[in-house]
Structure formats: structure tokens, C-alpha cells
Amino acid sequence: MSEADFDLFVIGAGSGGVRAARIAANHGAKVAIAEEHRIGGTCVIRGCVPKKLLVYASRFADDFEDARGFGWDLGDPEFDWPALVAAKDKEISRLEAIYRSNLERAGVVIFEERAEVAGPTAVRLTDSGRQVGARKILIATGGKPSLGEAIPGLEHVITSNEAFNLKALPERIVVYGGGYIAVEFAGIFSGLGAETTIVYRGGKILRGFDEDLRDALTEAYQKRGIRIITRRTFTRVEKTGTERIGHLDDGSKLAADQIMFAIGRAPNTAGLGLEQLGVERGWNGHVVVDESSRASVDTVFAVGDVTDRMQLTPVAIREGHAFADSEFGGKPWLVEHDMVPTAVFSTPEIGTVGWPEHLAKEHCGELHIYKASFRPLKATLSGRDEKILMKLIVAAESDKVVGCHVLGEDAAEIVQMAAIAMRLGATKADFDQTMGLHPTAAEELVTMREKWFAPTEAAG
Numbered sequence: 001m002s003e004a005d006f007d008l009f010v011i012g013a014g015s016g017g018v019r020a021a022r023i024a025a026n027h028g029a030k031v032a033i034a035e036e037h038r039i040g041g042t043c044v045i046r047g048c049v050p051k052k053l054l055v056y057a058s059r060f061a062d063d064f065e066d067a068r069g070f071g072w073d074l075g076d077p078e079f080d081w082p083a084l085v086a087a088k089d090k091e092i093s094r095l096e097a098i099y100r101s102n103l104e105r106a107g108v109v110i111f112e113e114r115a116e117v118a119g120p121t122a123v124r125l126t127d128s129g130r131q132v133g134a135r136k137i138l139i140a141t142g143g144k145p146s147l148g149e150a151i152p153g154l155e156h157v158i159t160s161n162e163a164f165n166l167k168a169l170p171e172r173i174v175v176y177g178g179g180y181i182a183v184e185f186a187g188i189f190s191g192l193g194a195e196t197t198i199v200y201r202g203g204k205i206l207r208g209f210d211e212d213l214r215d216a217l218t219e220a221y222q223k224r225g226i227r228i229i230t231r232r233t234f235t236r237v238e239k240t241g242t243e244r245i246g247h248l249d250d251g252s253k254l255a256a257d258q259i260m261f262a263i264g265r266a267p268n269t270a271g272l273g274l275e276q277l278g279v280e281r282g283w284n285g286h287v288v289v290d291e292s293s294r295a296s297v298d299t300v301f302a303v304g305d306v307t308d309r310m311q312l313t314p315v316a317i318r319e320g321h322a323f324a325d326s327e328f329g330g331k332p333w334l335v336e337h338d339m340v341p342t343a344v345f346s347t348p349e350i351g352t353v354g355w356p357e358h359l360a361k362e363h364c365g366e367l368h369i370y371k372a373s374f375r376p377l378k379a380t381l382s383g384r385d386e387k388i389l390m391k392l393i394v395a396a397e398s399d400k401v402v403g404c405h406v407l408g409e410d411a412a413e414i415v416q417m418a419a420i421a422m423r424l425g426a427t428k429a430d431f432d433q434t435m436g437l438h439p440t441a442a443e444e445l446v447t448m449r450e451k452w453f454a455p456t457e458a459a460g
């Protein structure tokens with residue numbers, strides 16, 4: 001300790017790093033944090049928050065249309081993309097300032113430059129060339145969009161990073177990828193009026209999610225005019241004037257104003273000095289950690305997207321918090337990575353917690369499935385042709401609800417609450433005994449009485 005400038009040096013001021021730095025400092029540790037881009041990290045600057053703001057913007061189109069069914073006449077509303085981007089940027093700057101002042105108030109020293117690991121207890125700041133000592137180093141460098149194979153013309157595509165700050169709203173956009181980021185951006189651009197195509201190399205979007213959700217969202221997107229091309233990959237991208245031409249592996253071409261690649265994210269570990277130090281890294285370069293976020297070198301820890309756990313903000317925050325309490329607060333605890341609720345902010349949106357049916361089968365054996373698909377009350381007057389889907393998966397032996405999957409308005413809000421009950425081990429009988437709140441969509445979760453049988457089972 002005598003030689004160390006700091007008790008803790010955090011590399012990366014995103015969700016996990018900021019939380020860890022603040023909590024460690026509150027426990028009395030001398031803490032520094034380095035950030036090479038903007039304080040707040042992916043979630044605040046170019047992830048969850050700006051994304052959700054764009055999602056809100058995209059949903060007004062539905063609201064205006066629905067309003068007519070309720071007697072409103074709004075004329076022809078117009079949309080101004082630069083105005084939205086400017087308003088979003090203002091809010092992001094406000095949040096960045098709050099993150100900065102929270103760090104400062106906790107007494108954390110901020111270095112606004114890139115940092116690399118220079119030894120087990122040493123960090124090098126690359127702009128100033130300064131080297132500082134720290135008893136412990138926390139890698140919280142997050143991830144970045146990965147572009148996949150090096151095909152010709154990759155310089156003409158955008159990723160989610162650029163999508164937030166386009167000069168103009170594209171009239172036609174092709175989104176490459178089938179994960180939640182691709183699906184969300186397709187929903188955003190489509191809602192804002194762009195002719196939108198998803199290209200995905202797999203057979204169905206949202207791999208890993210419950211099959212019913214995947215099918216229901218595919219259907220809803222197609223009804224909304226989003227074209228979904230599956231089992232195709234890009235082989236080349238060309239730019240002619242302002243137009244981009246995407247070449248697919250079956251020889252077909254797609255012309256668009258923008259082509260966005262959202263085919264996955266890679267951990268930010270390149271050039272970080274981890275190899276030289278002998279820190280073990282995993283299949284895609286992520287830092288391998290144990291359950292208390294410790295890496296293979298004793299003084300080095302890692303939290304958030306740079307590890308191969310769950311790439312979600314609340315998870316990164318909690319991992320950072322647990323690390324700081326455990327290492328500097330004398331209060332060791334571990335993060336639970338099960339029953340983590342998550343959402344896809346598509347329109348209609350998805351909220352999900354627990355196992356999808358295919359994994360529930362593997363983990364729990366015999367299941368009871370409850371499903372409801374219905375037209376929301378609002379749609380009766382708006383005339384909108386969209387359904388809500390609710391699905392509960394119950395382990396037959398214990399009666400515990402092990403999966404809750406919702407597609408429709410406010411799905412994410414509903415599922416956040418269901419997650420509390422499920423974490424506490426709620427059974428289907430507990431759900432049934434809970435009084436419904438009427439008239440809501442969510443009441444369906446406590447009133448589903450009939451088990452659902454697949455048509456083949458029912459027929460047999």
C-alpha cells in the first residue's frame with residue numbers, strides 16, 4: 001500500500017465502473033477512474049437510455065393513429081429527426097454531468113483518457129504517459145459493436161454507435177442481425193417511417209428467447225411492414241452516391257440509405273495489457289472471472305460486459321457494487337445471475353424473466369404451460385390489429401412459476417414486478433390467489449386457469 005497512489009483504479013466509467021468506484025470511495029478507499037470516451041459508458045451515452053428515448057419517439061406514430069379511434073383529430077403530424085437527436089443529446093449531456101458530479105462528490109479522481117494495465121498494481125495513462133500505482137485494478141471497459149467477418153465495403157455500414165447521431169433519418173434502412181439490438185433499431189426506424197428490412201443469418205429473430213415470443217414478434221413486425229429476410233448473410237457492401245447496396249450470399253441485392261450491422265458485441269480488451277500480465281481471457285477476448293469478479297491475477301478484477309456474463313446494465317451495476325462492498329467495505333456478497341428480468345424494446349415490446357420453454361424443459365422436467373393471446377382493450381376503439389401474448393411456465397412438480405413471458409404494451413413494466421414474485425419462489429397457486437387489478441392486461445397473469453396443450457397433444 002505504501003507505494004500505491006490508489007487503493008483502486010477503475011478502467012472504464014460505464015455502468016459497472018462508476019458504481020464500483022463510488023461505492024469503494026464511500027467505504028473510504030482512495031479511488032481513481034479512467035474514461036477514454038464519455039462518462040456514463042454505453043448505457044448512458046449510446047445504449048439503453050438514448051435507445052429508449054428513440055423508442056418513445058417511434059411510438060408516437062401509433063399514438064397519433066390510435067387517437068383517431070378515440071375522437072381526436074390531429075391533422076398530419078410531422079416528424080423532425082434533427083430535433084429529436086438534439087433533444088436526446090441534451091438529455092445525455094445532463095446525465096453525463098450527474099455521473100461526473102456523483103463521482104466527484106464521492107472523492108473519486110477522474111482521468112479523462114485511455115488507461116492500460118502496466119503491471120499487477122500499475123496502470124498507464126496513455127495520453128499523458130503517466131503511470132500510477134493501485135493496490136487493486138478493476139477492468140470495467142465494457143464492449144463494442146463487432147462487425148464480424150472482414151467483407152468488402154464494411155466502411156459503408158453503421159453500427160448502433162452511429163445510428164444515434166445520423167444527420168438524417170434514412171428513408172430505407174437494412175438492419176443486419178437478429179438479436180435484441182437489431183430488432184429494437186428495426187422497430188425504431190420503422191416507427192419513424194423508414195422502409196425497414198431485417199437480414200438475419202438464423203432462421204428466426206431473437207435466438208434464445210421463448211419460441212412463442214419469437215413467433216409473435218415476427219408476426220407483429222411483418223404486419224407492421226418490416227421485411228424479415230432469414231438465413232442470409234452479407235458478402236459485400238457498396239456505396240453509390242448516397243445509396244448503399246448490400247450483397248447477400250444468395251446473389252440478391254438490397255438498396256438502402258443506411259445499412260446497420262448489429263450482429264453482436266465484443267469485449268473491450270484489445271491492447272489493454274492483459275496478455276502481458278497473464279490475465280486469462282475467454283473465447284472472444286473477455287476477462288475470465290470467478291463468482292466474486294476476480295480475474296486469474298489476484299489484484300485484477302472485472303465487471304460488466306467485459307466479462308462473459310449477462311450484458312445488461314443492472315447486472316454490471318450490481319457486479320460493481322458487490323465487488324466494492326466485498327473488497328473495500330468488509331461486506332462480501334455475490335451477485336445472483338438467475339431470474340434476471342430483461343426486455344426487448346421492440347414495438348410491441350417484450351418482457352421476459354426466468355426460463356424460456358425449451359430451457360425450462362431441460363431444467364425442470366415436466367411443465368405446465370399457461371398461455372393467453374388477446375386483443376388489448378385499447379385496440380377495441382383504436383382498431384389496431386395487434387395482440388398481447390402472455391405465457392407462464394410452471395414446473396409441474398413444485399408448482400413454481402419458472403418462466404414469465406409477455407409481448408405487448410408495457411410488457412417490460414409488467415415483467416419487472418413478476419420477477420419479484422418469481423425470485424421469492426412464487427407458485428402458480430400464489431399467482432392464482434393474487435387478486436387481479438381490473439381492467440389491465442397484467443391481470444391475465446393471475447387469471448389464467450386453463451393449461452395450454454399443443455394442438456398435436458390436444459388432438460392425441
Ligand SMILES: Cc1cc2nc3c(=O)[nH]c(=O)nc-3n(C[C@H](O)[C@H](O)[C@H](O)COP(=O)(O)OP(=O)(O)OC[C@H]3O[C@@H](n4cnc5c(N)ncnc54)[C@H](O)[C@@H]3O)c2cc1C
Nearest residue numbers: 012014015016036041042047115141142304305311312313
Ligand atoms: C444499443 C444498446 C442498447 C442497450 N440497451 C440496453 C437495455 O435496454 N437494457 C440494459 O440493461 N442494457 C442495455 N444495453 C447493454 C448495456 O449498455 C451494457 O450492458 C452496460 O453498459 C455495460 O456496462 P459496463 O460498465 O460493463 O460497460 P460500459 O457501459 O460499456 O462502459 C465501459 C466504459 O469503458 C470505457 N473504456 C473502454 N476501454 C477503456 C480504456 N482502456 N480506458 C479508459 N476507458 C475505457 C468505454 O469508453 C466505456 O465508457 C444496451 C447496449 C447497447 C449497445
